[in-house]
Each structure stands twice: as C-alpha cells, then as structure tokens.
Amino acid sequence: MQVVTELKNRGVEQIYVACVDGLKGFPEAINNIFPKTIVQLCIVHMVRNSVKYVSYKDLKAVTADLKAVYSAINEAEGLRELQNFAKKWDEKYPVIFDIWQRNWSGIAPFFSFPEDIRKAIYTTNAIESTNRQIHKIIKNKGVFPDDKSIQKIIFLALTNASKKWTMPIKNWAMALNQFAILCDTTLQNWANGEIILTQRI
Structure with missing residues (x-):
C-alpha cells in the first residue's frame, strides 16, 4: 500500500493498466488508491x-x-x-x-485487450531485470552510512540500467494508439521518445 500511496503523492493521477507478478495484496493496494486501474497478472x-x-x-x-x-x-x-x-x-x-x-x-x-496491448503487458521481466541489477549493487556494497547514500547508489544503478534500454517493445506505436483509444486519452509530446497520455475532458 505504501508504494502505491507514494506514487499518488508524487503526482501520478491514474494508472490505467498494472501488470503484477502475484504479490499477495498488491492488486488490492493498487485498486484502493487507483480504483479504475485494470490489474493484470504477468502471463x-x-x-x-x-x-x-x-x-x-x-x-x-x-x-x-x-x-x-x-x-x-x-x-x-x-x-x-x-x-x-x-x-x-x-x-x-x-x-x-x-x-x-x-x-x-x-x-x-x-x-x-487488442493483440498489440497484450504484447506490451504480457510480462514484468523488464522491471525484474532492473530490480536484479539494483539488488546486486546493494548486495555488493554491503553497508550504507545513511539513506541518502542508498538513494545515490540506486540512482546510479538506474542510470546505468537505462543505457541498456535500447530495444523498444515490438509494435509499441500500435500498442500506444490502442491504449489511447481504450483509456480515452490523447497522445502528446513525442519529442525525444517521451510520450504523455492526457485524459480527454
């Protein structure tokens, strides 16, 4: 619940689809904070x-x-x-x-979901791979003097991991358009590969 609440506090207004790995209580926690979210188990x-x-x-x-x-x-x-x-x-x-x-x-x-979206929400493996990298760095480091030092290490780990994110999801553009239709949103800001979904009013 705390993780989902923190997302809300940091400005996340809505999660349309959440792909989860079966962690007990997590779907309920998501729907408690974001009641419109479709929670999907990782196939x-x-x-x-x-x-x-x-x-x-x-x-x-x-x-x-x-x-x-x-x-x-x-x-x-x-x-x-x-x-x-x-x-x-x-x-x-x-x-x-x-x-x-x-x-x-x-x-x-x-x-x-249409097939293009199914391919996008089929697995949480990309997230798990990133988590493994963070865990490995923290484990190797061992002891941290304070929370700030842990945050710095995690930030560096994520920065390094993001350099490897070069392979886009297959048919991502098609999936994104399907998401926009399904979630009643418009697509904005394609610059630098950044895509923002804005809810229609």
Whole structure:
C-alpha cells in the first residue's frame, strides 16, 4: 500500500493498466488508491509457476497447450482451452489447472485487450531485470552510512540500467494508439521518445 500511496503523492493521477507478478495484496493496494486501474497478472509468471511441476519430456507440449489458453481470442475461448488443457494433463499435472483456475480473475483482463496491448503487458521481466541489477549493487556494497547514500547508489544503478534500454517493445506505436483509444486519452509530446497520455475532458 505504501508504494502505491507514494506514487499518488508524487503526482501520478491514474494508472490505467498494472501488470503484477502475484504479490499477495498488491492488486488490492493498487485498486484502493487507483480504483479504475485494470490489474493484470504477468502471463510469463503464470507459465513459469506452472512448468515447475513438469518433466522435461513434457515441457514443450505443456507450454504449447498453455499458450493456447492465454493467446485465445477472448475469455470464453481461453476458458475452453483451459478445460482442454485439464482433460489432457490433469491426470499427470493437476496442480497446473488449479493454479490457472484460482488466478483466473487476474488473467481474464488480458483477453479484453487488442493483440498489440497484450504484447506490451504480457510480462514484468523488464522491471525484474532492473530490480536484479539494483539488488546486486546493494548486495555488493554491503553497508550504507545513511539513506541518502542508498538513494545515490540506486540512482546510479538506474542510470546505468537505462543505457541498456535500447530495444523498444515490438509494435509499441500500435500498442500506444490502442491504449489511447481504450483509456480515452490523447497522445502528446513525442519529442525525444517521451510520450504523455492526457485524459480527454
């Protein structure tokens, strides 16, 4: 809750879509401060958590059948594919169907988005990669005399990490236009790659 409150205090007016990794209580915290936010579970995390239980020889087939679930054209089709998955794999891997069924309310919003947006909210891996870099630097440093020194180290880590952010999200321009339509916003300020979404009045 504190992290989300801090975002609000720092001037964030609205979060339209939040892709989360299943941290308990986080979706509720987001919706408490930003009630209009669509909270979407990270699909990559769902697949990763599922295949933990799968033998190597079944891995390719299981991931392909899970892909049929999350790449379905709509939620109803996704549920049908999930039932097909259960018929095929439940005897061997019952826990996978259980994971997806229990988390379906967090997966379902994914189907309401166009394909371009789906690609943009499919995973939180970029954020996780940045967090790993920060964690590594803090761990190597060990002891900090005060909070200010930690902030400086994190700032430098983020500055270095941002230099590697050279690969844009595939079809990002299309996704951005779809976001604007979906969220009823206008696009402003394309200069230097900075894009601001402004809500229409």
